[in-house]
Amino acid sequence: MTIWLAPLVERSSWLGNMPYIKQERRNLVIPADAGELNWKITQLIVEYLVSHGRYQGFNDVIGALECCKLEVYRRLIAPYEDEAKKRNGDVFQ
Numbered sequence: 001m002t003i004w005l006a007p008l009v010e011r012s013s014w015l016g017n018m019p020y021i022k023q024e025r026r027n028l029v030i031p032a033d034a035g036e037l038n039w040k041i042t043q044l045i046v047e048y049l050v051s052h053g054r055y056q057g058f059n060d061v062i063g064a065l066e067c068c069k070l071e072v073y074r075r076l077i078a079p080y081e082d083e084a085k086k087r088n089g090d091v092f093q
Contacts, residue, residue: 031037049057085091 025032025036026039026043031040045061048061052060
């Protein structure tokens with residue numbers, strides 16, 4: 001294992017020692033709050049990086065996160081904002 005990867009795969013390091021996420025909540029499929037969501041995403045990223053190499057893995061992760069963010073905005077947030085604009089008026093008018 002390369003040196004850069006060691007902290008990622010050691011579950012006793014930073015990922016495995018997150019005191020604000022209770023041990024019994026770490027295996028739940030649906031996170032209950034933003035902290036648990038962050039932990040779940042980080043866990044998934046670490047597991048991906050373990051098998052996908054250094055630069056390419058980093059690039060893949062950043063690309064996937066950016067595309068996911070854009071898709072959430074496009075499909076969920078923009079329609080909500082459009083409805084709010086109709087209801088409350090456009091802030092730029």
